[in-house]
Amino acid sequence: MNNPSATFPPPVASSDSAAARATNVSKIYGHDDSEVRALDDVTIQFEKGHFTAIMGPSGSGKSTLMHCMAGLDSLTNGSVAINGIELSGLSDRELTKLRRDQIGFVFQAFNLIPTLNSKENIVLPLSLGGQKGDDAWIDKIIDTIGLRDRLTHRPSELSGGQQQRVAVARALASKPAIIFADEPTGNLDSKTGHEVLNFMRKAVSDLGQTIVMVTHDAANASYADRIVFLKDGKIAGEMIAPTQDRVLDYLKHLGE
């Protein structure tokens, strides 16, 4: 099993280095009786150049946290800033532009536009912004995902793992401040999953990107520099430089 701790940079707690920060964030779904407190006063910060994993039982609020931090969902309380930009008070247009330029996304499935080929999907956020993009950077990403010979293929002609790698490349294309990946390997077998994770690891270590990833898998989580544990919408703990065994240990402990 790969242990990434060798290239592990030390955590920096300065607010200057925060790619994204949530302060006292609460998110309540529904009203009254059917009220669900998906996030309960969460304060957290994701450092630049770090690979963070978020773990926690199903329904603990992992996806909700990612959506709220990415400006896809509204907050009930608290505030979120991406790269120092406060999200509250941004218009729909400004928020869209922020997502396009500063945030990358990888979902569990259905990440690509079926009518566009790999290359077009990768540069889609740039094209939407009418930008040409940094050719050298795009080249570098493409080499890193190792799909240069698949660039003119449509998503339907790619395997699930290849599709997810294209999705990660798409998320990286605009050199965003942060990339959110919600169970990016959830639909893949473990071998393919590790291909994708390797690529994400490289993006952080070699290309200096910032990634936050939700996962249920301890092995996957061990690719990260840091793990944040969520439970019942609250932060239940953290682990720096995780290994698969320590994570499993912790999860057992968390379950009690």
Add this chain to the structure above:
Amino acid sequence: MLRLSLKMTLARKGRLFLTSLAIILGTGFLAGTFIFSDTLNSTFDRLFSDVFKDVDAYVRSSSFVEAEFGGEQRGSAPITALETVLAVPGVQAAAPDVQGYARIIGKDGKPIGADNGPPTFGGIASASAAGLWTIEEGRLPVGPTEMVMDKATADNGKFALGDTVRINAQMGSREFAMVGIANYGDVSSPGGATFALFDQPTASEFLLKPGFVDAFLVQGDGTVSDERLASAINAALMPGDKLETITGAQITKETQDQIGVVLGFLTLFLTAFAFIALGIGCFVIYNVFSITTAQRLRENALLRAIGANKRQVVIAMMVEALIIGLLGSALGFLSGIGLSRGLSSMLNAFGIEIPTKGLTIHPNRIATTIIVGTIVTVLSAILPALRAGRVPPLAALRDTALENVGSVKRRVTIGVVAMLLGVGAIAATAAGATNILLGIGVLLVFAGVLIIGPGIAKPVALGLGRPIEKLRGVTGAMARQNAARNPKRTARTAAPVLIGVALVTAMTVFAASVRSEVRTAIGDQFKGDYIVSSANRQFGGLAPSLAPELAALPGVAQATGLGFTSVNLDGSGKFVFVIDPATASGLITFDMVQGNQSELSANGILVNDSRAASKGWTIGSTIEVAMVDGTKKTVAVEGTFASSGFGGSYVVNRALFEGTLNNLFDTNIYIRLADGANNDQVYNALTAATTDKGLGTLQSRDEFIDAESGQINQILGLIYGLLGLSIIIAIVGIVITLLLSVFERRREIGLLRAIGMTRSQVRTTVRWESVITSMFGAIVGVVLGVAMGFVLILILADSGASAFSLPIAGTLWILVLSFIVGVLAAVYPARRATKVDIMQSIATT
């Protein structure tokens, strides 16, 4: 299963509404046409039963000429027969009646009533109890200088007793003193017509011929039945007078039937367009069912998985179609009520003024509409339903509904074969086969194009999208790909546009060609400087005395009249041109093949050469001609002429009608000025003699040619208007497809929004997809339309292909409008697309 189908249908209100919309519009036009023609018919039926309400027997000439396009022209009755009628036992009263042409000139110097509007009558006001008119104010007219007017016209024209009123009729333009105002039974004037009434001798002399009237209206004393009365009168009539008697009920029925024939043409015309609209509606319905079937792949696969068999899935779909069909066509009938009003105001706007009173709704029309609408819907749903039945229980769960286009090659082959067969059928028609073959040919060509459609939709959409991609970048690229990703759907959505555009283009091409042919024909035929024309072609016109009067004006070298009348020629009713060969030469020039126009004798006739050939007539052949009053004459063919573009096939000498009771108005008078005449002076003199008296329209040669060749524009406008509804249905079809596509791709849209697509970019994508689809239909439609127009010209124009002219500007306009249609159709779906909830679309995995 039935309960389940019902439930599933009702659960999808949006889909239910969208599908119904296509049916509502399609059946709405049909119902509108039904209601409109029923209302029209009953209005006229009521009108004529009012007119002849108090008439027990009706005495009229027994000789008549059937006119082309239905209707008949009847001979006159000598006034002397009145004594005979009055002497018959059982007759209480009898009144002479004349229904001649008399145009009242308003106080502003303009004739009252429209040229194509309700008729302008001249008649008799008599004291007899059998007369139709009762004096409301003033007194009956007596002598050649007095007249009475109907109340409605007097009110509208602000005429009062004692006014001097100018009236134009067959014998010229005269002034009368208005001595009374009359009512027609209980109504002030029937059907919007105008009436100028005189005493009998004046009416006969001014409107018809001294000593003759059109008919006698008889009132019985109640001792015998109407049938008895009629046969008693018949027995008493002198055989030499050539008269016959029918009952009041018969004349009512006959008049109603005659108008019914004319209204029948109109109804047929409208119904044709209603069926075009319904056919286009079919396409939209078929498309909606196909798309929703594809989208319900999972739903149906699930049904199959939990144990529903094929048949049950198909039945569930058919039940849905049945519900939608019933609902849609019921609503369609309701909207038809509104549309019938729209139809009548549209016809009015195009100068076909039709009086409609109230609203006539026959229950069987409701039934017909609903049955037709439901059948059409169910038929449109059969193929998609069968497809739904073939969904395997474990169907792959796809992200978006895809319908596979089978072998493109096979499609194109079948399509091309259909088109070739169609072209063959059309060619056969051009070579003289029946017109049914033409219809089949056109249908086959359309079918061929529509079969090929899905096969070529992808490359065409990609081609059309290329400039858009260049222009709009990634949003353009996505629009282009979206339009191409589902070729079947794109082709089906474009089909209604294609059909609509093809018809509009064909009409435009045809009209342009007719226009240019008419221009040349009139230019060749008429060589004068001015022309006085009357729009009344069948009823009234310019007094025959006017042409000589104008010829006598200083500065006028020559003036000749051209008339139109119906005679019975070689056994059937025909229109003939009437000219005066002595004055016509150089002004009216037929393109003579044989013989000499100026030598046309009183008992001669000129015949269109192709007509002569088909009838086997040569110079010297004799033809029997019977006139309206029963006069029979034999005329000899003295010449043949090449086709004129007017469609007239026969020309006779005015002198042929000498001594007969045939009405002889001129439709046009052609005028040549003397060399060196002062144009302005002569023009003023002509104006004073014609338009200042409300007689016809005075135009220069160029103005006249413009006006005549422009007449086709009026019909073209009406056809455009009627095709308008089909176009609206086509637009609705695009809207529905886009809405369904947006619904289907909401996840994709959500993803795009999540990674940074702005709302306006979402809108742009939908808009351009719509434009590509509509332009696909429009371009194929234009090509097809131009071809159809060419074929029409080939078949209908006498001069064949040389008459073809392509209206470049018109065609470009059609393309521009189709572009706008695409943009408009996208407005609402694009708005819906921007409202896609990002979170929800991400959540649905």
